[in-house]
Amino acid sequence: MKPKILIVEDQFIEAKSLNVILTNAGYFTCAIARSVDAALSIIEKEKPDLVLLDIFLHGEGTGIDLGKILNEKNIAFVYLSANSNRQILEAAKSTKPYGFMVKPFRAKDVLIMLDVALYLHKNRQPEKTESIASKKPVAVALPPEFNNLIGKSQKFLETLEQAKIVGAKDTSVLILGESGTGKEMIARSIHKISARRSKPFVVVNCGTLPPNLIESELFGHEKGSFTGAATKREGKFELADEGTIFLDEIGELPIELQVKFLRVLQEREIEPIGGKPRKVNLRVLAATNKDLVEEVAAGRFRIDLYYRLNVFPLMLPSLRERKDDIIPLANYFLKKYAEEGRQPPELSEEATKSLLQYDWPGNIRELENTIQRNIVLSNSAIIETADIPVSKKTTSSTPANKDGFKTMIENERDHILSVLESCNWKISGKGGAAEILDINANTLTSRIKKLGIEKEITARKNS
Known part of the structure; x- marks a missing residue:
């Protein structure tokens, strides 16, 4: 039986669109709530399994206020957002949501986010009811493609279990962790267990690309599009078509190119220098050792791009x-x-x-x-x-x-x-x-x- 979903959204068109997506996918939806009070009344009566929660609502109280209550009630929730500043983002994150979805919504992104959120909630629940001493290690059955990832500690195995789950989802993954924790190896393993395993796996280190060539490297260029462009060149995104692109040190991507990258994530479309837009079909895996929330606050990273990448954050534990x-x-x-x-x-x-x-x-x-x-x-x-x-x-x-x-x-x-x-x-x-x-x-x-x-x-x- 599919989980029961409550939509808390004050915009009628967006709420209706979400409801259609969920209904077509076989989910049961509660009545749509447009305020915190209405949402609490519905929650009391219908006991939803997950709440899709807009941050700005009608009446007194915000989605963040409701998020605190949902966290206390142990009800999974995902924030819906068009745009937020750093203060709102930090306040929202403090309520421990299972993710953020950026408006406008695409059916595929919504359904993947639901799968991810429900999985994470199911596997996080024991931590609320069991003490650390009484919690037994969980046996993890991993695919052979993960055999090159050495380690049996529980924290590492839990990370690999999440990587296994998301591997088949074809969604973007943001791999977080300190330098030297093996982010590229995890990315390769995710690619190997995905439906794109037989297609290209293209690695790009955003921190080592020359600033004056980074746009050409990523998006390609047409012959004669700028001085020195003697021939046409395919960019990394085009080379990864049908496969996976791994963008290491994504926090180093210049702010002026983040808009073009956002377009790749949203529209699956690239625009080479001097050329026309063209469609690409690829999966994006990204990694960083930076705190992207701090980068957003400093104006070096777009908040809408952060939301798009942060569908499934995968944290690699440090060796210590x-x-x-x-x-x-x-x-x-x-x-x-x-x-x-x-x-x-x-x-x-x-x-x-x-x-x-x-x-x-x-x-x-x-x-x-x-x-x-x-x-x-x-x-x-x-x-x-x-x-x-x-x-x-x-x-x-x-x-x-x-x-x-x-x-x-x-x-x-x-x-x-x-x-x-x-x-x-x-x-x-x-x-x-x-x-x-x-x-x-x-x-x-x-x-x-x-x-x-x-x-x-x-x-x-x-x-």
């Missing part, structure tokens, strides 16, 4: 949140980087302890580089002591403030120095600090200069 996976990952990298014909070295008890005690700010990428370094330094069958240069950051000469805490700038400075030390002061290229920190090499160089640590780098390299 999945300590149980550190040694399995380390053993995997020991096998990966062992010289051909050589038995992979083993970790001693002391080395194992060192790896488990470290917080891994650079996450899996930092662990991988550390294991590779230790293999190079070790000639024996056992790695007796794990060499983790980054752990030396605690000896930084940068003083803490009078309260014993370091500022964000001081912590950033220490972290950059630590990562540089871990990769022998290499900034760019494979295994360099920029790769570990998951930022553009030019951006890192700029931060090094701004933080005034060039002299310290030179001194440490020569010491």
